[in-house]
Amino acid sequence: MVEGQPKTELVYLRDMSRRRDEAKVLKVVPEKRTHAYFILDRTIFHPKSGGQPSDHGTMRGSGFEATIKKAIQYRGVILHWGKLNEGTPIPGPITSELDWEFRYLVMRRHTAAHLLDHCLETTTKQRVQTTDSWLDEPCYVGYAGPPPDQQALSKVQTMAGEMISRGASVKIDFLTREESKLLQNAPNYERLPDLEEVRTVTISGCAPIPCGGTHVSDISEIRKMSVVRAEPMPTQSFRLHFSVG
């Protein structure tokens, strides 16, 4: 399906708050009569990747409308899969719109997950190393090592709560591969793909974290974060389940 198609411009990497966008359908691949895959020149739909679930929303073009249920990344091309509500889709201009309520929740959770890394590292005075994460349900970040005890968890939650009520800006930067070598202490450094350009997300006052996800612009937007529990996992690791209220 993606053979010969140009890489999709990922609008959400630079503009995370854009919820509606004008783009162009380059290719449509119908699936039965009810569904279709769409390839666009640019997209605001974040695919399922890096622990972040796929965005969903709608797409309206000349004489057709589709509900986009999933965005999938393959070789730099984003495939948008959706259900046809009316008309027959054709290549050409479209307007897409995100299910913003869901996306904004994911943005608050994603920034909260980075804050969790920072607070865990600060309270345990040890470098943290993430193993995986999931920002839909159940929402957690996985870490290497033995799970912290209840006292340590409440310290993490108190620190995060204080930082959220003070507020701090969240900044996006793009580094060259050479510059990104300075990120060796980042919690996900071991899991980074080998990229020409590395995007980092920095909460003011915290270390930058390489990340391709979508974030709120200030941690005060998280409003409240609760560390629900630490779930011990096999192979010397644990998951910190959290919620953003």
Ligand SMILES: [Zn+2]
């Ligand atoms: Zn991230």
